[in-house]
Amino acid sequence: MQSLFNPDAYNEIRTRLDSLSETAEKRWGKMSTGQMLHHCQGPLNIILEKDDYGLKPNWLAKVFFKKALYSDKPWSKGLPTAKAFKEKEPKDFETEKKHLIKLLNEFETQRERQDWKPHPGFGKFTKEQYGKLHYKHLDHHLRQFGV
Numbered sequence: 001m002q003s004l005f006n007p008d009a010y011n012e013i014r015t016r017l018d019s020l021s022e023t024a025e026k027r028w029g030k031m032s033t034g035q036m037l038h039h040c041q042g043p044l045n046i047i048l049e050k051d052d053y054g055l056k057p058n059w060l061a062k063v064f065f066k067k068a069l070y071s072d073k074p075w076s077k078g079l080p081t082a083k084a085f086k087e088k089e090p091k092d093f094e095t096e097k098k099h100l101i102k103l104l105n106e107f108e109t110q111r112e113r114q115d116w117k118p119h120p121g122f123g124k125f126t127k128e129q130y131g132k133l134h135y136k137h138l139d140h141h142l143r144q145f146g147v
Helices: 007-019 033-047 059-062 068-069 093-109 128-145
Strands: none
Touching: 007 093, 007 128, 033 093, 033 128, 059 068, 068 128
């Protein structure tokens, strides 16, 4: 699995994000493109220490789901979404796209950083695991909309 800390993987995600249109047809799920873009900001806000979304340590998630977050196996369609990241309200595509790009750019500037805080729900990740997790999450949702 690629890592968002790898410049080539980061550029790939940015290129795919740039090619996403508001009218992209979803292949699965309930979110619109604007909602998906807003949803994808959550994990980046966590790693950038902007918000913890009230997440608490969850031993069940650590035991049964944590390794799947950064493994080489792509996520399947229709995985459950944590309540804090479910999108129910309409979101403006252009606004959310600009904000997600801003967060990605901020993330990219911290590529050399080594001291990452533990995830509030899943606990400690290595830098490599965090990079894979964030690539995998964005890849999953970009594939959801065919890019």
